[in-house]
Amino acid sequence: xxxxxxxxxxxxxxxxxxxxxxxxxxxxxxxxxxxxxxxxxxxxxxxxxxxxxxxxxxxxxxxxxxxxxxxxxxxxxxxxxxxxxxxxxxxxxxxxxxxxxxxxxxxxxxxxxxxxxxxxxxxxxxxxxxxxxxxxxx
Numbered sequence: 001x002x003x004x005x006x007x008x009x010x011x012x013x014x015x016x017x018x019x020x021x022x023x024x025x026x027x028x029x030x031x032x033x034x035x036x037x038x039x040x041x042x043x044x045x046x047x048x049x050x051x052x053x054x055x056x057x058x059x060x061x062x063x064x065x066x067x068x069x070x071x072x073x074x075x076x077x078x079x080x081x082x083x084x085x086x087x088x089x090x091x092x093x094x095x096x097x098x099x100x101x102x103x104x105x106x107x108x109x110x111x112x113x114x115x116x117x118x119x120x121x122x123x124x125x126x127x128x129x130x131x132x133x134x135x136x137x138x
Contacts, residue, residue: 075133095111
């Protein structure tokens with residue numbers, strides 16, 4: 001019975017951590033993130049690829065230009081099951097996006113590259129999502 005309650009508590013804890021991570025007020029003003037995702041409509045045309053646009057809170061004021069490549073990372077809490085406590089937040093890169101439009105403090109990007117699953121931790125979902133961290137790729 002204790003184990004089942006432990007998993008229930010872990011689920012509640014994980015949900016609260018995810019909510020905290022994705023809440024804009026929980027992020028510092030200097031944290032660059034994906035703040036919105038827009039997906040085109042699939043009209044069923046076999047020659048038309050449905051695009052996804054990623055809106056980023058970096059722009060020309062932060063050195064971003066059309067063609068700039070950004071590395072996308074996910075912040076993931078690790079939970080120690082032996083002590084039943086949060087151990088550490090891990091941040092791991094898993095994709096690259098490329099800027100297609102830039103303004104002063106915001107830009108729009110498209111997926112350039114999703115890193116191989118055997119080189120990255122398990123991602124759920126395995127996609128760029130709102131709240132993912134970004135930085136200019138070197």
